[in-house]
Amino acid sequence: xxxxxxxxxxxxxxxxxxxxxxxxxxxxxxxxxxxxxxxxxxxxxxxxxxxxxxxxxxxxxxxxxxxxxxxxxxxxxxxxxxxxxxxxxxxxxxxxxxxxxxxxxxxxxxxxxxxxxxxxxxxxxxxxxxxxxxxxxxxxxxxxxxxxxxxxxxxxxxxxxxxxxxxxxxxxxxxxxxxxxxxxxxxxxxxxxxxxxxxxxxxxxxxxxxxxxxxxxxxxxxxxxxxxxxxxxxxxxxxxxxxxxxxxxxxxxxxxxxxxxxxxxxxxxxxxxxxxxxxxxxxxxxxxxxxxxxxxxxxxxxxxxxxxxxxxxxxxxxxxxxxxxxxxxxxxxxxx
Ligand code: AHG
Ligand code: MN
Ligand code: MN
Ligand code: MN
Numbered sequence: 001x002x003x004x005x006x007x008x009x010x011x012x013x014x015x016x017x018x019x020x021x022x023x024x025x026x027x028x029x030x031x032x033x034x035x036x037x038x039x040x041x042x043x044x045x046x047x048x049x050x051x052x053x054x055x056x057x058x059x060x061x062x063x064x065x066x067x068x069x070x071x072x073x074x075x076x077x078x079x080x081x082x083x084x085x086x087x088x089x090x091x092x093x094x095x096x097x098x099x100x101x102x103x104x105x106x107x108x109x110x111x112x113x114x115x116x117x118x119x120x121x122x123x124x125x126x127x128x129x130x131x132x133x134x135x136x137x138x139x140x141x142x143x144x145x146x147x148x149x150x151x152x153x154x155x156x157x158x159x160x161x162x163x164x165x166x167x168x169x170x171x172x173x174x175x176x177x178x179x180x181x182x183x184x185x186x187x188x189x190x191x192x193x194x195x196x197x198x199x200x201x202x203x204x205x206x207x208x209x210x211x212x213x214x215x216x217x218x219x220x221x222x223x224x225x226x227x228x229x230x231x232x233x234x235x236x237x238x239x240x241x242x243x244x245x246x247x248x249x250x251x252x253x254x255x256x257x258x259x260x261x262x263x264x265x266x267x268x269x270x271x272x273x274x275x276x277x278x279x280x281x282x283x284x285x286x287x288x289x290x291x292x293x294x295x296x297x298x299x300x301x302x303x304x305x306x307x308x309x310x311x312x313x314x315x316x317x318x319x320x321x322x323x324x325x326x327x328x329x330x331x332x333x334x335x336x
Contacts, residue, residue, distance in 0.1 A: 010197075012194045013035075013174065034091040034092060040085055042172065043193065044081045049133065057077065059072065059128065060073065061073045065101075066100075069098075074124065075098075078120035078121045079098075079099035086116055091113065092112050092115070092116050093109060094150075096281065097118050097120060098282075113142050114142065115148065115152040120135055122135065123252060126247070126249050133252070134166045134173075134252065135165060136282055139162040140153055153280065154312075156308060157285070157287055160288050163286075166251070169255075171188060174187075177292040183258075184199065184201065185202050186199070203294045204290065204322070207324075208260055210261065212247075222267070222270075224334050225269070227336070250277065257321070257322050258295075263321070263327070264319075264322055265322075267300055267319075268299075269318075274318075275317045279310040279315050279316065284305065286319075287305035287321060290321045295327070298321075302334045305317070
């Protein structure tokens with residue numbers, strides 16, 4: 001009889017984090033515990049999204065957030081789950097969330113050394129259609145001697161100690177990167193209730209003919225942005241023009257771009273001169289993932305996204321991110 005080949009050499013996120021901790025001799029274990037709290041919030045959010053249609057969690061909550069988005073019920077619930085996970089970890093001193101106007105300070109977490117920014121559900125306009133959405137997170141360490149102030153989070157992405165995102169799609173995916181490290185992808189095994197390392201050391205292809213942008217905004221684009229995207233539709237000698245792919249959830253568009261290559265962009269335009277996506281919990285964490293996977297991310301002025309310093313917690317920027325060579329092409333059009 002033929003025995004099924006069972007893989008006994010599984011790297012769970014728990015094991016991965018423990019092994020990372022051992023590599024860093026100075027580590028106290030606080031970061032590991034913070035990540036355990038994060039992953040539990042992801043499992044909870046994934047669970048409620050999957051059940052939403054069955055338990056009346058679709059639709060609007062009837063409120064708006066600071067950046068002007070209408071909140072869905074699941075935006076509010078996921079925000080509450082995320083906040084509680086961070087509070088109860090005892091390792092998070094302060095939190096910025098898309099769904100909270102002000103910074104939340106966890107005064108009960110006296111020895112907490114981390115500041116976290118999150119987008120509890122990215123792509124929430126897609127929720128009721130059952131399209132993939134996800135959670136984005138960015139982790140900063142408090143300055144030496146600080147007990148946690150707004151300045152601990154109003155920092156450029158170059159200072160991030162870790163960032164990543166989840167995508168709740170056909171399966172739940174978690175992508176995480178740490179300062180100076182690579183990018184690793186995990187898949188939630190619903191039976192085991194564990195994130196399993198399925199995509200070790202993710203690297204973006206240097207180029208791929210796929211572009212992802214909301215072309216409905218092209219009327220408002222600057223000329224160099226129009227020219228760049230038009231150029232992708234001209235077939236090179238004997239070749240094919242680019243393929244267009246736009247899901248409308250950055251996490252899903254970014255995840256595909258990470259795996260297949262190409263470009264995802266949300267440019268600043270004449271209608272939204274500062275762009276749509278928010279620096280602390282959308283642009284910077286994604287830029288860190290893309291750079292650590294060998295890609296690039298720049299803002300609408302072609303500045304390195306990770307060097308952009310937000311003035312306010314909900315500040316926005318235009319963004320172009322993707323394969324290394326594709327972003328070089330974007331820059332060359334900007335110069336013309
Ligand atoms: P969020 O759902 O967190 O508010 O973010 C929405 C963002 C992002 O997910 C996506 O890339 C973009 O908005 C889509 O915007 P358009 O609908 O304007 O294309
Ligand atoms: Mn929103
Ligand atoms: Mn978002
Ligand atoms: Mn959101």
